[in-house]
Amino acid sequence: xxxxxxxxxxxxxxxxxxxxxxxxxxxxxxxxxxxxxxxxxxxxxxxxxxxxxxxxxxxxxxxxxxxxxxxxxxxxxxxxxxxxxxxxxxxxxxxxxxxxxxxxxxxxxxxxxxxxxxxxxxxxxxxxxxxxxxxxxxxxxxxxxxxxxxxxxxxxxxxxxxxxxxxxxxxxxxxxxxxxxxxxxxxxxxxxxxxxxxxxxxxxxxxxxxxxxxxxxxxxxxxxxxxxxxxxxxxxxxxxxxxxxxxxxxxxxxxxxxxxxxxxxxxxxxxxxxxxxxxxxxxxxxxxxxxxxxxxxxxxxxxxxxxxxxxxxxxxxxxxxxxxxxxxxxxxxxxxxxxxxxxxxxxxxxxxxxxxxxxxxxxxxxxxxxxxxxxxxx
Amino acid sequence: xxxxxxxxxxxxxxxxxxxxxxxxxxxxxxxxxxxxxxxxxxxxxxxxxxxxxxxxxxxxxxxxxxxxxxxxxxxxxxxxxxxxxxxxxxxxxxxxxxxxxxxxxxxxxxxxxxxxxxxxxxxxxxxxxxxxxxxxxxxxxxxxxxxxxxxxxxxxxxxxxxxxxxxxxxxxxxxxxxxxxxxxxxxxxxxxxxxxxxxxxxxxxxxxxxxxxxxxxxxxxxxxxxxxxxxxxxxxxxxxxxxxxxxxxxxxxxxxxxxxxxxxxxxxxxxxxxxxxxxxxxxxxxxxxxxxxxxxxxxxxxxxxxxxx
Numbered sequence: 098x099x100x101x102x103x104x105x106x107x108x109x110x111x112x113x114x115x116x117x118x119x120x121x122x123x124x125x126x127x128x129x130x131x132x133x134x135x136x137x138x139x140x141x142x143x144x145x146x147x148x149x150x151x152x153x154x155x156x157x158x159x160x161x162x163x164x165x166x167x168x169x170x171x172x173x174x175x176x177x178x179x180x181x182x183x184x185x186x187x188x189x190x191x192x193x194x195x196x197x198x199x200x201x202x203x204x205x206x207x208x209x210x211x212x213x214x215x216x217x218x219x220x221x222x223x224x225x226x227x228x229x230x231x232x233x234x235x236x237x238x239x240x241x242x243x244x245x246x247x248x249x250x251x252x253x254x255x256x257x258x259x260x261x262x263x264x265x266x267x268x269x270x271x272x273x274x275x276x277x278x279x280x281x282x283x284x285x286x287x288x289x290x291x292x293x294x295x296x297x298x299x300x301x302x303x304x305x306x307x308x309x310x311x312x313x314x315x316x317x318x319x320x321x322x323x324x325x326x327x328x329x330x331x332x333x334x335x336x337x338x339x340x341x342x343x344x345x346x347x348x349x350x351x352x353x354x355x356x357x358x359x360x361x362x363x364x365x366x367x368x369x370x371x372x373x374x375x376x377x378x379x380x381x382x383x384x385x386x387x388x389x390x391x392x393x394x395x396x397x398x399x400x401x402x403x404x405x406x407x408x409x410x411x412x413x414x415x416x417x418x419x420x421x422x423x424x425x426x427x428x429x430x431x432x433x434x435x436x437x438x439x440x441x442x443x444x445x446x447x448x449x450x451x452x453x454x455x456x457x458x459x460x461x462x463x464x465x466x467x468x469x470x471x472x473x474x475x
Numbered sequence: 476x477x478x479x480x481x482x483x484x485x486x487x488x489x490x491x492x493x494x495x496x497x498x499x500x501x502x503x504x505x506x507x508x509x510x511x512x513x514x515x516x517x518x519x520x521x522x523x524x525x526x527x528x529x530x531x532x533x534x535x536x537x538x539x540x541x542x543x544x545x546x547x548x549x550x551x552x553x554x555x556x557x558x559x560x561x562x563x564x565x566x567x568x569x570x571x572x573x574x575x576x577x578x579x580x581x582x583x584x585x586x587x588x589x590x591x592x593x594x595x596x597x598x599x600x601x602x603x604x605x606x607x608x609x610x611x612x613x614x615x616x617x618x619x620x621x622x623x624x625x626x627x628x629x630x631x632x633x634x635x636x637x638x639x640x641x642x643x644x645x646x647x648x649x650x651x652x653x654x655x656x657x658x659x660x661x662x663x664x665x666x667x668x669x670x671x672x673x674x675x676x677x678x679x680x681x682x683x684x685x686x687x688x689x690x691x692x693x694x695x696x697x698x699x700x701x702x703x704x705x706x707x708x709x710x711x712x713x714x715x716x717x718x719x720x721x722x723x724x725x726x727x728x729x730x731x732x733x734x735x736x737x738x739x740x741x742x743x744x745x746x747x748x749x750x751x752x753x754x755x756x757x758x759x760x761x762x763x764x765x766x767x768x769x770x771x772x773x774x775x776x777x778x779x780x781x782x783x784x
Binding site: 176177178197198199200201203204205207211213214215224225228229272273276 | 681683687688689690693694695697701702705
């Protein structure tokens, strides 16, 4: 194991907070003592990555972002596979940015695992300890113990091609953990699995990550993975952090269209005055929260009801005329894309959709349930 | 069923050259394929029997090419002095030349592996300025006339050569006209085959395995030795066999740089050439031995490596 002891901690002092301007929120985790404190700046062609990351030991941070947002670049920079052009990288008080990947106390689970095809599962797991100087017999014994812990004792002698996707994923995790890293990196750990396996593997991975005492950073474009696996979500778009918070907070209060789409909310930005928010375009939305100043409004598609004719009575004032842009079936619900003064997404039952005779181009009246529309500061 | 279908399409094709769409729609099914592949000539009944539809303008040159390549080998077998062969083969000269050939080709392959595989890795994996130029230089011996290679080697490693004079003065090493010189000449000619083959395999191999190894604590060298090398082993083996075969047949560079001394530098190809002047039967026999070795190598390549690469 590589020494990560106190000696290097002295270097922690000088530049704490260099990346503050890009961090979405204040680091609620004091990273001065242990854990990860990084500001990753890397340039590749016209793309620029500038992401500040902090995590306490035991914390699981998810980097959530669309493809091409730079999250994998950030991961490679953390692993040392990509040089930083700026910023800093400290782990447990030790500067890592000048260290080559092989001498960083970092373990990586790659997206397609990259298990060495010519080695058996146990030799794959023993590879790390062997490279770090453990004797062969002991390394293999340790590897067997890791595989045992992953529930793979019976598959130790198999080559990767003989393993299922879920098993390969666990071998990859065991291989990364066998070097006892202080920072575990997971690149889209569930992306290569089919839907059914994913459920099972996600639960197992959650279990293993919960027991991991050092920092884990996981990269994903799948919000559910981030919500289930991570203690904190960092949303990255176009190389920058656009939102940061607990999974529940990010899911409830998205701050960009991308996040809103991911978590399935209607999101608008505007100016709040009391229980209403005037969206930049002009329309006014009634909300449950009392707020003044720049604000976001978010509400689930289920809070939008549709009517074939202009409703009369209490809801009449808030009814908006919309055109149906598209329909999509989601289980027993139909998701309706609406255009108009206020673009909306509405969920309604299949029966309701049939009764309204919805089809692209049809005109409907939409009412947003003010009690379910939440306003929060922009 | 089938004859009826065929007749129907025949009628369609025969009567209706005007309407190409008529035949498929009327006949349908597999029998229609005949006239359709026949294309514009579908009207002629004889054409329909050639299922693949090989145009004679391609078939005839192809057969000529095949005959051109195979005929000399057949002639070699026909004219071989099968009766006297055991005696010829038992002769000390043949064994000497064969042994020397095998030894030198194997040594040249070994040298090529030791310096050629790292060179291939460098060309495939490391970005540096002038890499393309370097790759062109490496492949130059592939197209260079071997005699030119031999002359160039003399200029470099000859007794008065650029490097050779120092080798001679400081270490007392003389390469030209020695068995070691044969190995040098063969390596010069054969190594590019290995480098090209290994570099191609390296490019096809996923470099991220090396990265994965690095994140597990392996230095780049360890990653290469323990991960990359096993992954590209088939390519290395194929390259080594190619290089070995090339070295075994090497003539021009060898005779120029190492000369033609029986026992020390006279390899099989040189022996064949020399024998042809005084003893054609011996030349044929020696050629057959080389042919047998080549066929064996090719068979080995096919079965083991060519399929996977």
